[in-house]
Structures are given as structure tokens and as C-alpha cells.
Amino acid sequence: MxxxxxxxxxxxxxxxxxxxxxxxxxxxxxxxxxxxxxxxxxxxxxxxxxxxxxxxxxxxxxxxxxxxxxxxxxxxxxxxxxxxxxxxxxxxxxxxRLSKVAVIRLSRSFTRDVPPFADFPPALKESLHGYYGWVDGGLHIDGAQESPINEDQVREQCRLIKAKGIDSIVVSGVYSPIDRHFHQEASVRDIIQRELPDVDVVCSSDVSQIGFLERENASILNASxxxxxxxxxxxxxxxxxxxxxxxxxxxxxxxxxxxxxxxxxxxxxxxxxxxxxxxxxxxxxxxKLELKLAKETGVSTLVLDVGGTTSDIGVLLPSGFPRQSSAYSTVAGVRVNFGMPHVTSIGLGGGSLIHETEERLAIGPTSVGNDLTTQALVFGGSVLTTTDVAVAAVGEDIGDGELVKHLDPRLIQKSLARIKAMVESAVDDMKTSPDPIPLLLVGGGSIIVPDGIRGVSQIIRPxxxxxxxxxxxxxSKVSGALDSIESTAEQSTAQIVEHAKKRAIEAAISAGAEAGTISIAEVDVIPLQYVANQVRVLVRAVGDLxxxxxxxxxxxxxxxxxxxxxxxxxxxxxxxxxxxxxDGEQQAFDIDAYRPQVSKNLTTGIHEWIVSERDLAWIADGCYILGCGGGGSPYSEFLRLRAQLRDGHVARIIDAASLPSDARIYWGGYLGSPQVFGERLTGPENRQATEELQKYLGDDHFDAFMTIEIGGACGLLSMLVGSSKNFSVPTIDADWMGRAYPMIWQTTLCVHAPGNLVPCAIASGDGKTLVMTQTTDDEIVDRALRAVSSEMGSLVGLAMKPTTRDHILSYGVRNTLSLAWRIGRCVARAEINNTMVTVADDIIREVGGPESARVLFRGKIVAVERRLHKAHSYGEIVIQQLPAEEEEETGGIGNSRQKRSQALASGGQIRIPFKNENIYAKHEAEDGSEKYLAMVPDLISVLDSRSGRAVGVPEYRYGLLVTVLGITGSTRWTDTPRGLALGGPKAFGYDLEYKPLGVYKEPKSVILEYR
CATH class of the missing domain: 3.30.420.40 (ATPase, nucleotide binding domain)
Incomplete structure (x- = not known):
């Protein structure tokens, strides 16, 4: 060169x-x-x-x-x-064009239960999966080493990879993006290149950011x-x-x-x-001339690129660069988290077909595409397209305008109104505030977009x-980016940001930017839940080449x-x-004909629900909805357990009543930060905590396992611990919350039988354990264990004092795994039948009908506030009623109409404060009146209106269309003043008198229905 x-x-x-x-x-x-x-x-x-x-x-x-x-x-x-x-x-x-890939993971204790390629589509996995193995290494969330690199282990992995003839290798270490002191991935790469000088080596930290599995996935695709x-x-x-x-x-x-x-x-x-x-x-x-004022005033700009079949809409930041996607992206069915522009596509283009029936007018998603110049009316064809309507309406100099003069003016106006509504909906999805901002129109199909788009300050057609x-x-310019986790113990957030900006600028210069032209394009500081004095900081700097x-x-x-x-x-x-x-549902699958496998165990005589992959997927979706915004995403646990099932292991669920009265039942959960899930993928911490408690109590076996909470990630935990890969015991179809709560003492066991939390044990998963033997009250247990967990990697497995069958029957919330399964089945059914508009109503029927659950509100998130206090994520979202013309009134297949139920409140907006989980929903009407629609211990779940799935607190963002679902909480919380004191609004600092949403109905047992 x-x-x-x-x-x-x-x-x-x-x-x-x-x-x-x-x-x-x-x-x-x-x-x-x-x-x-x-x-x-x-x-x-x-x-x-x-x-x-x-x-x-x-x-x-x-x-x-x-x-x-x-x-x-x-x-x-x-x-x-x-x-x-x-x-x-x-x-x-x-x-x-693709190569087989070998993966070497750096972690002594974690990530083994979710192997590489775990969530790849089968065909792509077959093409790329070459080999994977582990060596010692990895970091903790505070940047400390889990284990140093063992060079002999790396050499052995090289020998195995060479024997398979693979010449593309990914090195993937836990928390490698924050590794500024040990350079573990680079060290392993150097060893590999000495041993195998002709292979390609990709370090995951060079490819992407925090989020282990998604970063590794991106690295595999890159290596391939x-x-x-x-x-x-x-x-x-x-x-x-x-x-x-x-x-x-x-x-x-x-x-x-x-x-x-x-x-x-x-x-x-x-x-x-x-x-x-x-x-x-x-x-x-x-x-740029029209946008000069917008840039000077710090206003973002929308860009709509209209093609022949679809339109892509994105947001330009004041820096002139696209806003990056804040969530995971999917490439060929693989979840990745490398930098991608936040773009939404809609089925609207210059060749989109227009269909009118007696009931409605539809545009797209079908299109004539590249055949526009032969099939559209203005070109002598016989198909009505959006381009024909645009030419007829405003006389665009395209084709022959005489060929569309016969179009009914009413049809033209209805079509333009529908196009306008589709664009306005896409615009609203992408905005981060209700204030109007400019819209740039580009692409050959942009002539179809009318003027007067709501939420847009001006339309620019360059x-x-x-x-x-x-x-x-x-x-194009040159950029440099930083994504790091930093401690606020000895420096302020402002100091952290300034240091991060300098590092991002240095990265931009290294990439080729002219130093005098560099500016900071993005800064984001995210507090980490349940982790004291830790923030995640993301900065991007840009400059001229x-x-x-x-x-x-x-x-x-x-x-x-x-x-x-x-x-x-x-x-x-x-x-x-x-x-x-x-991992989804095939269109041909008959969901209502599906029967879970429930059979009698010939040894114990107990009917057991043998969990299938399909059951597992439904339970995972249901658990996140029951998490009420908290509990952490079950995705990692879902992958772990699915991998066990695919390896031939078995997970069983039983009814607590089927156990003998002297049965020994262990229970537990996670304690710490959900953010750690994203890197460690969890590991043996719960098994080790259970083993430590067994050792202390002298138990050589136990009869069943139960989770502390059904909501979020813990909802799948009992099946993981109880599977034949671990303790090979059945899981109890119950929990101690019936939802998710932030504290250990917020359990129905502590409500009705306080003093039953100790002895208990916690384990870090990498060799550190602790047993707590005595306490003066239940609240101290949470405070003490949480303080210790911050020194053990900020996420630990938790095993509590074994309980009894009678305690569960008297104080537990029963059939909650069954409830999660039924809720998840509703989401799957809506996907298959294209009835997402009524998925909330299906869920309501499953949890007991309108006497027990209601749609509280439908609308769009218009404000999100977040703050961190004592390692807890506090905040509030505001959801505003959608305009009538944006309401989806039809659904289902073909022209069938699916009427959805009326929400408990309409018009105005609602506010939902959260402390890791949602606390109450308050309606504020246009006339200024206020009404509390639901409050803890009742469940308040925010669903994505387009997918029917839960939106957790970390995913709340402006513009998301949501349905707020309220479900009456278990009477275990409401039949005693102590229950409301521990789980009601006053437990979160709100001086409100609890008013039940409805009447609680115990969920139907899958085991009893299908045995």
C-alpha cells in the first residue's frame, strides 16, 4: 500500500x-x-x-x-x-459466501447453559456452526477479572479447531467491551494467531457492545x-x-x-x-439549507424514503447522523446489537395496490414494484396504485394523466387520507417528543405523500x-464510539461523561477524522438497576475525513x-x-388442537406436566406479562431451558396438592441486577445456592422446587433448577407473589407466615457462597443479602428456607405457571390468526373474564422519566389516547371484523409510576378530573399493541403504541391488612387506599385440565 x-x-x-x-x-x-x-x-x-x-x-x-x-x-x-x-x-x-465458524468463550463459570448459535435459525446454524469451547477468563460488571486467561487452555482449543479444518474463529469474553486493563480477548487472539497463523480471528469487543449473546451473534456473522x-x-x-x-x-x-x-x-x-x-x-x-435552522436549534429531522413497495422512515439527529436503534436488531432471524440506524418500514410505496370494499379501503402491502411502468393506470396498465391517485390528485408529470381522470373523486380523497394516516402513524412512531419536527422526503415514490402531515413542522422535498x-x-464522515460501564463512587456523572467524550474523540481521530471538525453526536447515561454507583455511558463523536x-x-x-x-x-x-x-408459530399449526403432555408418574403416582419447547415459549411470554414491567426479560432463561430440552433433559410441573404433607420443597430466585443477565447469561448460581443450603441443613435430597415470583426471568427458574440436568425434581405450579415485586419480603409467605426466610443461601456462580442463619425480621434479610450481592458480581442465586405443601396451599399463589402458559398461548394465537387487535381481550378471558381483568387504556407513550435511587429504578410513563383516525378497528383474516372491548378509560392520558415494577395507573381526563384505574397488588402490564408481548420498564420509550392491561391480584395480598402493607401502594410510599380492580379468580390448572 x-x-x-x-x-x-x-x-x-x-x-x-x-x-x-x-x-x-x-x-x-x-x-x-x-x-x-x-x-x-x-x-x-x-x-x-x-x-x-x-x-x-x-x-x-x-x-x-x-x-x-x-x-x-x-x-x-x-x-x-x-x-x-x-x-x-x-x-x-x-x-x-459463508464460512464455518468456531467460537471460543472466555468465562470460567458462566455462559455454559446457553451455547453459541443457540438462537440461530436452523438452516443458518447448519451453515455456520463449526465448533465452540470455553477457556478461563471473563470479567464482572465492575471490570474485575472473573478469571485470568489460561494459555494452555487456549492452545488446546486451537488444536481442536485445527483438527476440524475451521479457519474463522470468534473470541467472546464476558463484559469484554469494558475490558480496559486486562485485554483478555486480544491476548487470546494473539495466542491463536501464533498457533494458527492462517486463520481469521474476530474479537467480539471489536464488533459490538454490551449484551453478550447478541454481541457474539454479530461476531459470528462477521466472521462467516x-x-x-x-x-x-x-x-x-x-x-x-x-x-x-x-x-x-x-x-x-x-x-x-x-x-x-x-x-x-x-x-x-x-x-x-x-x-x-x-x-x-x-x-x-x-x-441542508432548509434544515440549517433545525440544526442550530437542536431539533431532529425525520427522513421518509419512499420506494416502490415500502417506505423507510428514520430520524436524523441535529448532528446530521441517524439515530441508532436502542434495542436489539434482527438480521436473518439472529438477534444482534451492533450499531444499526433506528428505521421503521411500512408497506407503502409508489407501486402499492389500492383495494376498496364496502367496509374499508386498504393500501398495500402488495405492490406492482418494478412493474409500475407497465401495470399502473397512468402507464396504460389495469392496476390501481398510489401513483395513479397522486397523479389524479395533483397532476404530477408522470405517465399519462388522461388515463386516471375517470377515477372517483371520493376514492381519490379516501386514498389520500389513508396514505396520510399511514405516514402520520409512522412519523409518530419515530418521534421522541410530541413537538412537530421537519420531514425530508426522498425516493422515487415520494410523490404519493400529501402535504399537511400531522406532527410535522414542514415537508422538504429536495x-x-x-x-x-x-x-x-x-x-459520509468518520465516527468514534464508546460504550462503557463506569463507577460514580469517586467521580460525578458529569466527570464520567467528559472523560467518555475525550475517549470517543480519540477513537474518531484514530479512525481518520480531522481533529478540528469533530463534534459529539450522541451521549446517553443509563443507571444500572440494583447496582450501586454504576452507570452505563454511551458516546459517539463524528468528524470530517x-x-x-x-x-x-x-x-x-x-x-x-x-x-x-x-x-x-x-x-x-x-x-x-x-x-x-x-421459535415462532407456523401458519399451518392448529393452536387450539394442541394438548400439553400430562401423564402419571408410575413411581410416585403424581400427574406431571412434561414441558415441551412450545409450552416453554408460551410460558416465557406469559411470565414477562405477569412481571408488570419488572422481573427482567426471560429470554436468557428460555434459551437455557430450551437447550436442555433439546439435549434430551426433562422439565416437569406438578400441582402442590399432589405431594404428600411431609414433602420437602425448596424455593428460590435471583437477587441483583437484571443487566447482569445480558452478559453472564446466568450460570450455576441457583444450583450452587441450593446445594449450599442443602449442605447447611443436612438434606441429601428434596421433593420439589418452586420459584419466588412468576413475573419475568424468575418465572422459568424453577424449571431450570428442577430439570433432569440439575436436581431432577418437579416444579410446583405456584409462587409466592403471583407477579413480580422488587423485594424478598414482598411475598405472600412473609404476609401470612413471617419469619420463614432463614436459613437461606446465596451463590455467585463462580465459587462464592454465603449462608444467613438468623434474622430479627424479614426486611433485614433482603437488605443484608442485597448488600453482599453487590460484592459478588451484582447477581446471585437465592435459595430460601424449605417450605411445606401446606404452606403453599395456604399461602402461595397457585397455578401461576399454568396462567403464564395460557397468556402466552393467547399471544401465539393472535400471531397465527392475525388477531393482535384483540389479544388483550383473549388474555382477559383466560384470567377470569371482565370481572377479574380489564383493558385499562390504549394509547401511545408520550413521556418517559427515569431516575435511580438506592440502586432501584424509579420513574413514570405517560400514555396518551390515540386520535380516533389512528385507532385500529379491524383485524383478523381477510375481511372478518374483530371487535375489541372498550377500555376502562378513554380520552386524555394515564400515568404509570414504577419502582422496577408498575405501581398504579391514574387516568387524567380532558376536563382535569382524575381517577385511579388500578394499583398494586393488582397487576398492571404494558403490552406492545403490535406484538401483544410485554414491554418491560427498560424498554419504555416515546412513541410506542401500547395496551395497558389490569389483572386483579391474588387474595393472598388483599385478605389481610398486612398483605396491603407489604404489597400495596403504601409499601412504595404512596398514601393511597387500595381499591380492587375486580374479583380474583384462581387460574385454571393445566395439569387438571389435560391429565
Missing amino acids: VSQAVAGSARPYRIGVDVGGTNTDAVILDLGQAESSTLGVIATHKAPTSQPNVTDGIETAVRSVLQQSKISVDDVACLIIGTTHFINAVVENDIR ILKFARHTIRGFKLAMKRLNLHCGLYLTQNDGSLIDAEAATRLPIRTFSSGPTNSMRGAAYLG RLHSVANAIGAAT SHNHINLEDTIHDDDTEEEEEGRSETGNQTKSLDLHV
Whole structure:
């Protein structure tokens, strides 16, 4: 490589190329003329993407703009390409472009119960799964080492991988993104490269951020396409050679910044979502004059890219960069957490079909797509599309307007109103406040969007919008990011943020940014629940590409032709189809005919519910809904238990009443921060805590296990501990809460039989245990164990004093696993039958009908407040009534109408404060009157209106459409003043008198129904 400083005046031009599924666009830009009337656009090209080799299309597009502009190739500073090459290889599961991957995990004690590839769709797993193993290593949440690296163990893993002939390896360490002192992943990589010098090694901390499984998944996908990335980028360089271009080669990344060609061969996954990002960046450049005021006032901007079939909407921050997705993303059915723009797609485009019946008018999601110019009415076709309506309404100069003059004005107005409503709904989803903000319209189908969009301060329709993607590529900048967990014990949050900003700026400079142009694009500080003095800080810095960083590359030789031809094999008959329904429901599945397996144990005579994978998925969804916003996501526990079932282990559930009166029943849960779940995936902590308590009590066996709470992650815990992989005992279909609560003493056992928490034991999972033998009251137990748990990794397994059958029958909340199963089945049924609009009503029927549960409110989250106090997450959400025109009134299959029940309150808004879990729901009407709809111990669950699944406190965000469900709590909480004192509103500091939502009905037992 010949590296040469490039003066801006000597090489003023940039070439931007964007390769889409339909078209390949190219532009030449002179950024020195960016403020002129031409915006510095010297030449443009738009043509269908070439098949089968898109590199030919890139070469043709670049040649075209060079010929149009008549500029010298010596005046081109860099070629910047946005491409879908790499993500397509994964989505299409093309085995010619994918490599088998080996994974080495760094953790002595954790992550073993959820192996690598655990949540990959089967077809993709078959293509990529090569090998996995563990070595000592890993960190805790405070940055301390769980264990140092053992070099001999790494060498042994190398020997096993070499024997399998795998040459792509991922190194994945617990909490590796915060490893600034030990550099464990880098150390293991160095050992591997000494032992296996010809293999590719990917460190997970180079790929993504905190969130172990999702980071590892992203690293696996990245490793699988490294060979193909090298072939592809070599093809780009060969095209440059044929064009006589001797300039820097860059690719665009997911966050709107650049990555040089050499780095892209190591991290091709960073380009996966560059298409929508280029669109937004190009829109920002084209609309910069109109957006100048917005940038100066710190206002974000919406970008709507309207294609032929769908429209993508995203948010440009005042920095001019896309807002990143705050939640996990999915690529080819695999959960990942690398930086992706937050983009929502809707089934609306210029070719969308319009269907009108007597009952309703529908637009999309079907579309004529690329056949618009032959099938739409304005082009002489016979199909009514949104483009036809736009031409008829406003006389757009497209096709022949005479061909749509016959359209009924009423149909035109109804269609425009429906388009407007669809856009307004998408706009509302993406906004982070109710204030109106600008909207940039780009894409060939943008003519269909009418004026007067609610929630939008102005609509900007820039010229050259059809090549916005290529312009976005050409104007890309350079970024540096930081994601870290820091302690506030010896420094303020403000000091932490300032230090993080400096580190992000240093990262941007290292990536090639001009120091004097760097600004901070994003800052986010997130308190960690149940972890004292710890915050997660995320910072991103951006700046212009430094001319001194541009490399003039001369690395292509004549003998590279064979490699190029291999790289051109980009499509073919060996592509496998992905089964994206691996964990979901197949459309053909008859959910109402399904029967869980309940059979009599011939040894004990007890009827046992043998849990299947399908049962498990339903129980997990139900547990999160019963968590009332808290309890932590059950996803990790679901994967652990599913892996056990797939390995042939068995989980059994029984009714407590079937046990003899002298049965020994252990119970427990988790204590600590749900954030730790995301890295450690939990481990043996509950088994070890139970073993420690057995040792102290002298028990060599016990008869059954029960969870402390059904809500959230703990809801699956009893099946994990009781499975045949661990203690091989049945799980009790009951718990001590009937929901989730933040404290150990907030249990029905402590209400009716205080003093039954000790002796108890906790275990960290990595060798640290503690037994508490005596106490003066139940509350001290929680405070003491919580203080110790912060020194044991901030998450411990908990095993409490064994209980009896009679205690459970007298004081426990019974049949709660059955209830979770029934609730989860409702969500699955709604998915299969396309009746999500009535999923809340189905759940209400399962929990006892309208006398026991109600839809409290439907609307959109319009405000979220969060704060941390004594390691607890406090806050409040405000949910506002949706306008009538946004209410979904139909559902189901075809034209069948599904009427949903009326909410307990409508109009105005409701407020829901939370302390890890939701506390009450208060309605505030338009006339100023207030009414409490529900309060603890009754259950208040916030459901995503589009999926029917629970929205936990960590996922609350502005714009989410939600249904608030209220379920009457167990009478174990309400039949005594002590129950309300421990579990009612006063326990959370609210001086409110409890008023029951309805009448509690004990859930129906699955075991009794299906035995």
C-alpha cells in the first residue's frame, strides 16, 4: 500500500456509489462547492443493478459519471461505496459466501447453559456452526477479572479447531467491551494467531457492545463473511484499476460514517444497514439549507424514503447522523446489537395496490414494484396504485394523466387520507417528543405523500432526491464510539461523561477524522438497576475525513484475476432458504388442537406436566406479562431451558396438592441486577445456592422446587433448577407473589407466615457462597443479602428456607405457571390468526373474564422519566389516547371484523409510576378530573399493541403504541391488612387506599385440565 497525503485543493472530488436491490446510483461531488446552487453535484447516474455481478454495475456507474463530468481521475480523492453485498450473503444463506465458524468463550463459570448459535435459525446454524469451547477468563460488571486467561487452555482449543479444518474463529469474553486493563480477548487472539497463523480471528469487543449473546451473534456473522468480504473488496479495487482510479476506497457503515477498505475486510458487518443510512445522510445534505435552522436549534429531522413497495422512515439527529436503534436488531432471524440506524418500514410505496370494499379501503402491502411502468393506470396498465391517485390528485408529470381522470373523486380523497394516516402513524412512531419536527422526503415514490402531515413542522422535498443514497455515501464522515460501564463512587456523572467524550474523540481521530471538525453526536447515561454507583455511558463523536488519512492504494496485481472471479460468484442455486419461524408459530399449526403432555408418574403416582419447547415459549411470554414491567426479560432463561430440552433433559410441573404433607420443597430466585443477565447469561448460581443450603441443613435430597415470583426471568427458574440436568425434581405450579415485586419480603409467605426466610443461601456462580442463619425480621434479610450481592458480581442465586405443601396451599399463589402458559398461548394465537387487535381481550378471558381483568387504556407513550435511587429504578410513563383516525378497528383474516372491548378509560392520558415494577395507573381526563384505574397488588402490564408481548420498564420509550392491561391480584395480598402493607401502594410510599380492580379468580390448572 502506498500511503500519500492528499491536499484538498489538489483532489477536490468524491465519488459516491450506492448499490440497491433495484438500482445502482452514483454521483460525483465537489464538497468545495457544497454551498453553491448545485450543492457541488457534478454528475449523477441511475441504472438497474447489474446481475449476477454487481461489481460490473458499480464500474459502469462510476465510468458514466466520470465521462459526464469530464474531470481527471487524478482529481478524485476517494471512492465511497454503500453496498448490500454482505448482508445479502447472510440473509440468502448462500453457502458459497459463508464460512464455518468456531467460537471460543472466555468465562470460567458462566455462559455454559446457553451455547453459541443457540438462537440461530436452523438452516443458518447448519451453515455456520463449526465448533465452540470455553477457556478461563471473563470479567464482572465492575471490570474485575472473573478469571485470568489460561494459555494452555487456549492452545488446546486451537488444536481442536485445527483438527476440524475451521479457519474463522470468534473470541467472546464476558463484559469484554469494558475490558480496559486486562485485554483478555486480544491476548487470546494473539495466542491463536501464533498457533494458527492462517486463520481469521474476530474479537467480539471489536464488533459490538454490551449484551453478550447478541454481541457474539454479530461476531459470528462477521466472521462467516470475512473471506467473501476480501473477495468483494478486491473486486472493487480491480474495478478501480480498470477505471485508472488511484484514490482511497471506503465503504459506508451502519451509523452513517466511513470505514476504509482494509478495515471493512475485517468488519464487514458494519456495512449491513448502510442503505437506509445513506438515504438519510443524503437527504440531510440535499435539505441542508432548509434544515440549517433545525440544526442550530437542536431539533431532529425525520427522513421518509419512499420506494416502490415500502417506505423507510428514520430520524436524523441535529448532528446530521441517524439515530441508532436502542434495542436489539434482527438480521436473518439472529438477534444482534451492533450499531444499526433506528428505521421503521411500512408497506407503502409508489407501486402499492389500492383495494376498496364496502367496509374499508386498504393500501398495500402488495405492490406492482418494478412493474409500475407497465401495470399502473397512468402507464396504460389495469392496476390501481398510489401513483395513479397522486397523479389524479395533483397532476404530477408522470405517465399519462388522461388515463386516471375517470377515477372517483371520493376514492381519490379516501386514498389520500389513508396514505396520510399511514405516514402520520409512522412519523409518530419515530418521534421522541410530541413537538412537530421537519420531514425530508426522498425516493422515487415520494410523490404519493400529501402535504399537511400531522406532527410535522414542514415537508422538504429536495431536488436530486432520487440519488439521495449515493449522495449520502459521498458525504459520509468518520465516527468514534464508546460504550462503557463506569463507577460514580469517586467521580460525578458529569466527570464520567467528559472523560467518555475525550475517549470517543480519540477513537474518531484514530479512525481518520480531522481533529478540528469533530463534534459529539450522541451521549446517553443509563443507571444500572440494583447496582450501586454504576452507570452505563454511551458516546459517539463524528468528524470530517482527514485528507492526511486518505490512502492511495496500489495493491492490485495481475495475478489477482482468479480471486476476482471467485468473488464474482454472488448468486446461484446453492442458496438455502431460511426458516425464520424456528421459535415462532407456523401458519399451518392448529393452536387450539394442541394438548400439553400430562401423564402419571408410575413411581410416585403424581400427574406431571412434561414441558415441551412450545409450552416453554408460551410460558416465557406469559411470565414477562405477569412481571408488570419488572422481573427482567426471560429470554436468557428460555434459551437455557430450551437447550436442555433439546439435549434430551426433562422439565416437569406438578400441582402442590399432589405431594404428600411431609414433602420437602425448596424455593428460590435471583437477587441483583437484571443487566447482569445480558452478559453472564446466568450460570450455576441457583444450583450452587441450593446445594449450599442443602449442605447447611443436612438434606441429601428434596421433593420439589418452586420459584419466588412468576413475573419475568424468575418465572422459568424453577424449571431450570428442577430439570433432569440439575436436581431432577418437579416444579410446583405456584409462587409466592403471583407477579413480580422488587423485594424478598414482598411475598405472600412473609404476609401470612413471617419469619420463614432463614436459613437461606446465596451463590455467585463462580465459587462464592454465603449462608444467613438468623434474622430479627424479614426486611433485614433482603437488605443484608442485597448488600453482599453487590460484592459478588451484582447477581446471585437465592435459595430460601424449605417450605411445606401446606404452606403453599395456604399461602402461595397457585397455578401461576399454568396462567403464564395460557397468556402466552393467547399471544401465539393472535400471531397465527392475525388477531393482535384483540389479544388483550383473549388474555382477559383466560384470567377470569371482565370481572377479574380489564383493558385499562390504549394509547401511545408520550413521556418517559427515569431516575435511580438506592440502586432501584424509579420513574413514570405517560400514555396518551390515540386520535380516533389512528385507532385500529379491524383485524383478523381477510375481511372478518374483530371487535375489541372498550377500555376502562378513554380520552386524555394515564400515568404509570414504577419502582422496577408498575405501581398504579391514574387516568387524567380532558376536563382535569382524575381517577385511579388500578394499583398494586393488582397487576398492571404494558403490552406492545403490535406484538401483544410485554414491554418491560427498560424498554419504555416515546412513541410506542401500547395496551395497558389490569389483572386483579391474588387474595393472598388483599385478605389481610398486612398483605396491603407489604404489597400495596403504601409499601412504595404512596398514601393511597387500595381499591380492587375486580374479583380474583384462581387460574385454571393445566395439569387438571389435560391429565
